[in-house]
Amino acid sequence: xxxxxxxSTAPRPGPVTRIRVRQVSGSGVRDxxxxxxxxxxLEIRLTAGGESRTVAITMRTPGADxxxxxxxxxxEGVAGAGDIAAIGYCTDADLEPEARYNTVxxxxxxxxxxxxxxxxxxxxxxxxxxxCGTASLDALRGRCAxxxxxxxxxxxxxxxxxxxxxxxxxxxxxxxxxxxxAAGLFTADGTLVTAREDVGRHxxxxxxxxxxxxxxxxxxxEHILLVSGRSSYEIMQKALAAGVQLVxxxxxxxxxxxxxxxxxxxxxxxxxxxxxxxIYSGAERITA
Numbered sequence: 001x002x003x004x005x006x007x008s009t010a011p012r013p014g015p016v017t018r019i020r021v022r023q024v025s026g027s028g029v030r031d032x033x034x035x036x037x038x039x040x041x042l043e044i045r046l047t048a049g050g051e052s053r054t055v056a057i058t059m060r061t062p063g064a065d066x067x068x069x070x071x072x073x074x075x076e077g078v079a080g081a082g083d084i085a086a087i088g089y090c091t092d093a094d095l096e097p098e099a100r101y102n103t104v105x106x107x108x109x110x111x112x113x114x115x116x117x118x119x120x121x122x123x124x125x126x127x128x129x130x131x132c133g134t135a136s137l138d139a140l141r142g143r144c145a146x147x148x149x150x151x152x153x154x155x156x157x158x159x160x161x162x163x164x165x166x167x168x169x170x171x172x173x174x175x176x177x178x179x180x181x182a183a184g185l186f187t188a189d190g191t192l193v194t195a196r197e198d199v200g201r202h203x204x205x206x207x208x209x210x211x212x213x214x215x216x217x218x219x220x221x222e223h224i225l226l227v228s229g230r231s232s233y234e235i236m237q238k239a240l241a242a243g244v245q246l247v248x249x250x251x252x253x254x255x256x257x258x259x260x261x262x263x264x265x266x267x268x269x270x271x272x273x274x275x276x277x278x279i280y281s282g283a284e285r286i287t288a
Contacts, residue, residue: 012101013040013062015173015197037061037179039199043103044069045090046078049112052105061173061180061198062101064207065089068198069104071210074218075238077143078116081218085109137260144240147265153222153245156287159190161275163226164250170195171228183208186224193223201229202238209242219243226250231270236260246285248272253280 021034042065044056055078060068066087073079090103108114167184174180174197181201185193185208196207205227212218224246225239231249233256239247240260247261248269258280261268267282279286 013038015061015063016176035176037173037177037199041102042068043090044072045103045105046073046108046113047105048108048110048114051113053113055116058200058203060200060203064196064211065101065104067196067207067210067214068203069106069210070213071206071208071238073106074209074213075206075241076116077241078114079106079108079213081213081216083109084214087214137256137263140237140240140260144237144264146263147221147240147243147245153188154285154287155188155224155246157277159188160224160248160269160272160277160286162190163224163248164228164273166190166192167195167226167228171197173197182228184226185212185220186226188222188224201227202232202234204228205235205238209238212242221245224248226272230254231257231268233257233260236266236268240264240266246282248277 015038017036017038019034019036020031022029022031038061039059040062042058042060043054045052045054056072069087070079070084084106086107088105089100090105091100095103163184163186167182170184170192171180171182174182180197180199181204182195182197183201183204184195187193194208194211196204196211198204198207212220219242221243223244225244226248227235228250230251231247231253233254236247236257237260246267250273251271253268253270258268261281265282267285268280269277270280271278
């Protein structure tokens with residue numbers, strides 16, 4: 001797989017945007033600098049055999065854009081290991097220079113674009129709620145099988161207790177802005193493998209999965225996925241596609257997330273904070 005850079009003369013958005021604010025505290029007022037988490041659109045284009053199509057536009061925090069695109073396509077069943085021939089920022093002449101770092105083109109190794117009904121329409125994903133109209137459990141059954149628990153992954157409660165703190169330590173941009181979600185990948189002994197931040201929790205997971213895909217690390221059967229917010233159907237779908245067996249969240253799961261975990265054999269932990277948690281599915285992987 002090749003990686004193509006964009007036009008170096010185009011302005012590249014960063015993860016942090018600096019502004020001036022007026023701060024009011026008690027009876028005092030002062031003007032000061034403030035750092036915000038950057039939110040910019042990212043258009044993901046697919047190309048193969050001379051054809052090209054936009055498959056998604058997502059609002060994201062700039063950074064790890066190639067991983068985000070690869071992870072998104074993997075989670076939707078479009079691209080697996082070896083399916084991506086090249087990935088890069090778009091350099092089309094009709095694209096404004098400032099937009100080139102907001103458009104990623106993924107060239108597939110296949111001779112033509114795949115038939116992808118779930119991406120048939122040009123849809124927009126938001127940083128807040130993921131893909132609108134994502135396939136239901138019925139559609140997921142058609143392309144994902146229940147996990148084959150060959151890894152025998154087991155984790156102690158003590159290991160889980162330490163994960164939120166380790167993830168928080170890895171959130172450099174959150175420390176500056178206070179406005180980002182995060183997803184972290186851990187080994188069974190609680191060692192942090194890598195973490196990603198984004199204004200969208202789904203994007204943070206896509207960046208993690210994309211990192212694993214582009215580095216030949218899939219499936220992630222021996223790893224724990226921790227997300228900083230709640231666990232939703234979309235996050236569980238992405239975890240399932242990546243082979244993750246244990247998903248933890250510091251907040252609550254949705255009902256559909258629990259249904260997916262129970263049907264497909266994932267362990268789902270929620271409210272992981274202050275040395276306590278709930279197990280919603282797959283309790284056999286948590287040692288008592």
